[in-house]
Amino acid sequence: MNEVPKTVWWDDVPCLIDQLRLPAMLDIVRCEDLNSVIEAIRSMQVRGAPAIGITAAYGMALAAKRSTAQTSSKLIEKLVKAKSLLDAARPTAINLAWATQRMLDIAQANAQLEPDQLRQRLLAEAETIRDQDEAMCRAIGQHGKTLLAQTRNVLTHCNAGGLATAAYGTALAPIRAVHEDGQPIHVWVDETRPFLQGARLTAWELQQAGIDLTLITDNMAAYFMQQGHVDCIIVGSDRIAANGDVANKIGTYGLAVLAKAHNIPLYVAAPTSTIDLQTANGAAIPIEQRSTQEVTHIGQQAIAAEGIKVAHPAFDVTPAHLVTAIITEQGIAYPPFAEQLHTMVEAANAANARQ
Ligand SMILES: CSC[C@@H](O)[C@@H](O)C(=O)COP(=O)(O)O
Numbered sequence: 001m002n003e004v005p006k007t008v009w010w011d012d013v014p015c016l017i018d019q020l021r022l023p024a025m026l027d028i029v030r031c032e033d034l035n036s037v038i039e040a041i042r043s044m045q046v047r048g049a050p051a052i053g054i055t056a057a058y059g060m061a062l063a064a065k066r067s068t069a070q071t072s073s074k075l076i077e078k079l080v081k082a083k084s085l086l087d088a089a090r091p092t093a094i095n096l097a098w099a100t101q102r103m104l105d106i107a108q109a110n111a112q113l114e115p116d117q118l119r120q121r122l123l124a125e126a127e128t129i130r131d132q133d134e135a136m137c138r139a140i141g142q143h144g145k146t147l148l149a150q151t152r153n154v155l156t157h158c159n160a161g162g163l164a165t166a167a168y169g170t171a172l173a174p175i176r177a178v179h180e181d182g183q184p185i186h187v188w189v190d191e192t193r194p195f196l197q198g199a200r201l202t203a204w205e206l207q208q209a210g211i212d213l214t215l216i217t218d219n220m221a222a223y224f225m226q227q228g229h230v231d232c233i234i235v236g237s238d239r240i241a242a243n244g245d246v247a248n249k250i251g252t253y254g255l256a257v258l259a260k261a262h263n264i265p266l267y268v269a270a271p272t273s274t275i276d277l278q279t280a281n282g283a284a285i286p287i288e289q290r291s292t293q294e295v296t297h298i299g300q301q302a303i304a305a306e307g308i309k310v311a312h313p314a315f316d317v318t319p320a321h322l323v324t325a326i327i328t329e330q331g332i333a334y335p336p337f338a339e340q341l342h343t344m345v346e347a348a349n350a351a352n353a354r355q
Helices: 034-042 049-066 072-087 094-109 115-148 172-180 197-209 218-226 252-261 338-354
Strands: 008-011 013-017 028-030 153-156 186-190 212-216 232-235 239-241 246-249 266-269 315-318 325-328 331-333
Touching: 008 049, 008 115, 013 034, 013 049, 034 049, 034 072, 049 072, 049 094, 049 115, 072 094, 072 115, 094 115, 115 172, 115 232, 115 266, 115 325, 115 331, 153 172, 153 218, 172 197, 172 232, 172 266, 186 197, 186 218, 197 212, 212 218, 218 252, 232 246, 232 252, 246 252, 252 266, 252 315, 331 338
Parallel strands: 153 186, 153 232, 186 212, 232 266, 266 325
Antiparallel strands: 008 013, 013 028, 239 246, 246 315, 325 331
16 A cells, blocks of 8 residues: 655654745755744644644653753743643644643643653654544544445535544545545545645645545535535544534535535534533634635746635534534544543543553
8 A cells, every 4th residue: 555654743843844845845844943843833834733733742842851950850841831832823723732731731741751861752752643643543543434335426615634633534434444445436626726735735645545535626615515425524523512513624614514404414524632521612712814825826836816805714613503523533522522522532531651
């Protein structure tokens, strides 16, 4: 099987595939200091909720490595500042703050160590976060493929593949698992305006994996549903509220409404690190407003007259009642979601505590 290379890894400093250059170039970015980690996240060189969480965890390890603090308490003060800078880089995806909090918790729990030992401990934790993310994605694949038993045509939006995670992906995980089992599967890939993560990243990633795909513009999705050519929709998520409302790439809500109208299941695939039990419902999820240039331009090419008023919410919220099931590494949750999501997060936390 043709595997996607790791998306983010540590080689003396955090390294990542530059997702702004794909599919034309497979370039690697080395982040030499905390600012370059923040810039990589902010500029979308790395994107996708779990991938930015992993990058931020490595960013915390790098902040510790670069700090000249002579005591662990001074080092922890630096980490508190690093966390708030990293968290501000992309506000919707909860995996970012989840990962930096986990790093800070580890630092505080090990405050008795010498600073260099603490630096080592932090790097080990960031590596664990990366490894666990890949394992969670593979578990999502195994759970999720059971939902695809009768499915030939899946539609996906944005990129919730290996590039958006440590490797393997969330929404693409069940698709990969079916393909690895030798079963036929075909993916309708929404190009995903404005920033085209579907066209640039998902289509490339599926092609690399040898999975049959057809790229479509976002406004073709309804047509193919009406024609009976879409059996289900699978998307990832940037944050799932405690009640099961799902924030994901702008356009997901529209697909959910279409899915309902055509009686097509909508599945959301995400690790438990994407579930935010502190946020009661979707109305409380902050929606990132991104550069208007992503709307007025395709790549470097302007497609609208200068000075035009532009809106650009990067995400929308799909209400829980439009979601057929949520697939996590812990299993599959069905509506009503609240209790099951709570149990899944508790189980994941307990498993982490045992490690
Ligand atoms: C497995 S990642 C899930 C989401 O992060 C993905 O669907 C998405 O919306 C990504 O948006 P992006 O703005 O490219 O970071």
